[in-house]
Amino acid sequence: MELIDTHCHLTFKQLIENVDALLQRSREANVTGWLTVGTDPEHNQRCVELAQSRKNMYAAVGIHPHEAKDAATSIFEDLKTLAKNNKVLAVGETGLDFHYEHSNVSDQKRVFLEQLKIAAELDKPVVIHSREAFNETMDVLDNCGLDLPDVVFHCFTGSAEEAKKILDAGFFVSFTGVVTFKNAQSVREAAKIVPLDRLMLETDCPYICPEPLRNKRPNEPAFMIHTANFLANLKNVSIDEFAQIVTDTSRNFFAMPELVSEP
Ligand SMILES: [Zn+2]
Numbered sequence: 001m002e003l004i005d006t007h008c009h010l011t012f013k014q015l016i017e018n019v020d021a022l023l024q025r026s027r028e029a030n031v032t033g034w035l036t037v038g039t040d041p042e043h044n045q046r047c048v049e050l051a052q053s054r055k056n057m058y059a060a061v062g063i064h065p066h067e068a069k070d071a072a073t074s075i076f077e078d079l080k081t082l083a084k085n086n087k088v089l090a091v092g093e094t095g096l097d098f099h100y101e102h103s104n105v106s107d108q109k110r111v112f113l114e115q116l117k118i119a120a121e122l123d124k125p126v127v128i129h130s131r132e133a134f135n136e137t138m139d140v141l142d143n144c145g146l147d148l149p150d151v152v153f154h155c156f157t158g159s160a161e162e163a164k165k166i167l168d169a170g171f172f173v174s175f176t177g178v179v180t181f182k183n184a185q186s187v188r189e190a191a192k193i194v195p196l197d198r199l200m201l202e203t204d205c206p207y208i209c210p211e212p213l214r215n216k217r218p219n220e221p222a223f224m225i226h227t228a229n230f231l232a233n234l235k236n237v238s239i240d241e242f243a244q245i246v247t248d249t250s251r252n253f254f255a256m257p258e259l260v261s262e263p
């Protein structure tokens with residue numbers, strides 16, 4: 001069995017210090033591929049370097065909506081150059097976050113749109129971060145006038161109704177450990193309606209430990225196995241079948257090469 005953590009932040013301080021031990025624990029938990037996701041120019045660069053030096057690891061590069069206020073026009077040229085690297089499989093995370101509003105709405109929209117243009121031009125999929133901004137995010141995607149590549153809503157915590165809108169638009173849905181939380185019944189209702197060929201898994205580590213580890217320590221890729229088991233159970237399929245389909249979905253979505261076994 002092999003699973004891919006399609007959204008982790010391995011360059012963040014809590015994780016990078018012990019990254020090789022963490023990857024070994026991940027392999028032992030059958031999470032054998034990783035997409036490490038950048039959020040600003042510095043982390044984008046580090047994500048690419050890390051991915052270049054590790055098997056089965058790939059990167060996404062983007063400007064998180066929290067960082068939008070600092071995004072000068074020149075950074076998009078650099079982002080595009082970096083996104084052409086063969087280890088970079090996606091643009092993101094990018095989108096809108098009205099929960100914290102670390103950056104104002106118009107900056108967030110401008111920076112989101114610039115990244116959609118890069119993704120369309122390079123024909124790489126887009127990793128969307130959308131928090132308390134579902135309708136506005138869909139509006140930008142609907143009205144951007146671009147021939148968009150594949151799109152995934154990462155760390156989906158919305159309702160079944162929102163999940164249906166994402167599916168109807170042809171996009172994908174990615175779930176974190178949030179789906180295991182006791183108070184997340186509406187997220188579970190959403191997970192029930194997302195077919196496995198449109199569903200992906202992620203940790204979003206170092207954040208969001210799944211049950212039963214919630215709040216214990218920084219999350220890490222190995223812990224995704226709890227989310228996988230939980231969702232396989234919810235979907236009424238064996239974990240092996242679940243892993244096979246969802247890993248195929250993830251590899252196809254990101255055009256990720258076949259995972260290689262470690263020496
Ligand atoms: Zn995010």
Ligand SMILES: [Zn+2]
Pocket residue numbers: 007009037093204
């Ligand atoms: Zn993230």
